[in-house]
Amino acid sequence: MSAASLRQFQDGxxxxxxxxxxxxxxxxxxxxxxxxxxxFAVYRNTVMKGCIDALQANYPSVARLVGEEWFxxxxxxxxxxxxxxxxxxxxxxxxxxDFLVGFEPAAELPYLPGVARLDRFWxxxxxxxxxxxxEAAAVARLGPEALARTVLRPHASARWSWFDAQPIATLWxxxxxxxxxxxxxxxxxxxxxxxxxxxxxxxxxxLDAAGCEFLDACASGGTLADAAAAALTVxxxxxxxxxxxxxxxxxTFGRMDHLDHYPPEQR
Amino acid sequence: MSVAPSAGLGLKxxxxxxxxxxxxxxxxxxxxxxxxxxxxxxxxxxxxxIRARHPLSLHGVALSLAADAPPxxxxxxxxxxxxxxxxxxxxxxxxxxxxxxxxxxxxxxxxPRTSQALTRIAANVERAQDALGSPIAxxxxxxxxxxxxxxxxxxxxxxxxxxxxxxxxxLDVNNVFVSxxxxxLSAEAYIDAFPGALVAEIHLAGHxxxxxxxxxxxxxxxxxxxxxxxxxxYERLIARIGPRPTLIERDDNLPAFxxxxxxxxxxxxxxxxxLRRAA
Numbered sequence: 001m002s003a004a005s006l007r008q009f010q011d012g013x014x015x016x017x018x019x020x021x022x023x024x025x026x027x028x029x030x031x032x033x034x035x036x037x038x039x040f041a042v043y044r045n046t047v048m049k050g051c052i053d054a055l056q057a058n059y060p061s062v063a064r065l066v067g068e069e070w071f072x073x074x075x076x077x078x079x080x081x082x083x084x085x086x087x088x089x090x091x092x093x094x095x096x097x098d099f100l101v102g103f104e105p106a107a108e109l110p111y112l113p114g115v116a117r118l119d120r121f122w123x124x125x126x127x128x129x130x131x132x133x134x135e136a137a138a139v140a141r142l143g144p145e146a147l148a149r150t151v152l153r154p155h156a157s158a159r160w161s162w163f164d165a166q167p168i169a170t171l172w173x174x175x176x177x178x179x180x181x182x183x184x185x186x187x188x189x190x191x192x193x194x195x196x197x198x199x200x201x202x203x204x205x206x207l208d209a210a211g212c213e214f215l216d217a218c219a220s221g222g223t224l225a226d227a228a229a230a231a232l233t234v235x236x237x238x239x240x241x242x243x244x245x246x247x248x249x250x251x252t253f254g255r256m257d258h259l260d261h262y263p264p265e266q267r
Numbered sequence: 268m269s270v271a272p273s274a275g276l277g278l279k280x281x282x283x284x285x286x287x288x289x290x291x292x293x294x295x296x297x298x299x300x301x302x303x304x305x306x307x308x309x310x311x312x313x314x315x316x317i318r319a320r321h322p323l324s325l326h327g328v329a330l331s332l333a334a335d336a337p338p339x340x341x342x343x344x345x346x347x348x349x350x351x352x353x354x355x356x357x358x359x360x361x362x363x364x365x366x367x368x369x370x371x372x373x374x375x376x377x378x379p380r381t382s383q384a385l386t387r388i389a390a391n392v393e394r395a396q397d398a399l400g401s402p403i404a405x406x407x408x409x410x411x412x413x414x415x416x417x418x419x420x421x422x423x424x425x426x427x428x429x430x431x432x433x434x435x436x437x438l439d440v441n442n443v444f445v446s447x448x449x450x451x452l453s454a455e456a457y458i459d460a461f462p463g464a465l466v467a468e469i470h471l472a473g474h475x476x477x478x479x480x481x482x483x484x485x486x487x488x489x490x491x492x493x494x495x496x497x498x499x500x501y502e503r504l505i506a507r508i509g510p511r512p513t514l515i516e517r518d519d520n521l522p523a524f525x526x527x528x529x530x531x532x533x534x535x536x537x538x539x540x541x542l543r544r545a546a
Contacts, residue, residue: 005416006335006384010367013376030379030415039411039449039484042477043374050373083370086342087301087329090310130307156307200309 133251198251435467463508
């Protein structure tokens with residue numbers, strides 16, 4: 001065999017694995033002889049099954065909403081276009097929510113990409129770096145002036161989003177953590193949610209639009225005064241004390257800094 | 268550290284609690300390192316807890332040593348970090364490829380065993396061993412296809428790789444059985460010819476007949492108990508080469524932990540048989 005042929009073999013086999021609709025004439029002869037053997041299906045099936053199983057494990061709420069058959073058919077389309085970029089299948093499917101946005105058969109289910117985003121939040125939170133959460137007591141010790149100059153950085157596992165058209169958090173929760181009594185009709189309204197894993201398990205908290213804005217400001221390095229101002233622009237009546245205690249109780253923050261040293265001209 | 272020539276179990280998250288509670292005596296566990304290549308969280312904490320009580324083996328599926336490219340540097344760095352953190356007794360991989368041109372295919376893909384491939388794979392093994400700071404063991408994969416262009420017999424290929432790179436070999440007895448059936452070869456002849464001195468670990472697993480082709484095509488599914496014919500090959504191997512660390516591999520259709528411990532006990536009894544004879 002020539003020096004390039006291991007590479008050519010791999011290129012040909014890699015293509016044949018994912019494009020079963022091609023005829024033998026589309027392959028190099030050595031690949032055509034492989035693809036013509038009935039056992040070639042073992043490789044095709046194993047690759048597809050491995051990827052689809054991983055997507056189903058990583059997007060359980062989406063799978064429950066649409067049913068296994070629909071999910072696996074959609075997943076197969078995704079897999080052909082987006083093979084895993086690395087072998088940790090527990091985090092495979094980063095782009096699945098975006099894929100669903102443009103997936104024609106999902107057009108009648110406009111909430112599906114949002115639910116997929118929350119499944120993705122769960123995966124990212126579950127595998128995020130470990131970090132001790134800031135405790136409420138550490139913040140309670142601060143006086144009002146110190147508090148205003150405090151910067152609380154969201155925990156490495158914290159993910160949040162505001163969904164302005166659908167009750168994505170409720171839909172997600174009902175399918176991620178199904179319980180008896182879930183039959184009650186869903187109030188079709190905008191919702192926000194925070195997903196965070198301060199310790200060993202992933203939790204979630206309802207957030208309003210002001211709360212999401214507050215965390216956006218914290219994430220971009222704003223002080224608590226900045227974050228409060230941002231929240232109030234969204235909702236002038238936002239209950240910031242309640243928001244803070246809710247966030248601290250959920251373990252939302254991973255680092256606390258104090259801007260004690262303003263440049264002289266700002267003192 | 269090294270692992271005693273005792274039996275171990277493939278460890279799945281569903282069995283973490285039972286595995287933690289299992290008697291530690293000689294029992295070791297094997298995991299796919301890819302499942303633990305995450306920044307933090309419960310997965311790593313579970314593995315820490317297991318490792319505190321039992322020796323660990325890391326059995327990779329994605330180093331893609333038989334690809335015509337060096338191992339992915341980021342993957343190798345993550346694997347090295349796991350080796351540093353968990354200090355496994357054994358690290359192993361497959362004579363196969365899976366990652367190619369930046370995309371991972373969750374399978375162990377075949378290639379023509381040419382001298383060009385041998386040179387490339389030897390370089391890849393050396394690169395991996397340099398990064399990990401220790402030798403790895405290479406596993407014979409399951410075969411399903413008749414491939415044109417093999418210049419090397421598989422055993423000669425593996426033995427030459429081991430001699431060139433200092434790597435060990437992982438003999439998967441189920442893979443031998445499955446491949447022999449699928450390709451019309453003799454499993455006994457393969458087991459008898461395998462270089463015993465190089466065997467660092469043995470794998471035992473279950474297989475399934477293909478749903479459409481039946482017994483003419485066996486698939487290495489790891490979803491069933493070890494087949495009686497595979498146990499017979501294993502006994503034949505141990506009688507010839509003596510006891511080696513032996514893994515019961517189960518990845519799908521998981522039974523209760525106790526069921527796996529029964530297969531584990533059977534492997535233990537086979538491993539002790541030559542010692543009894545020598546005593």
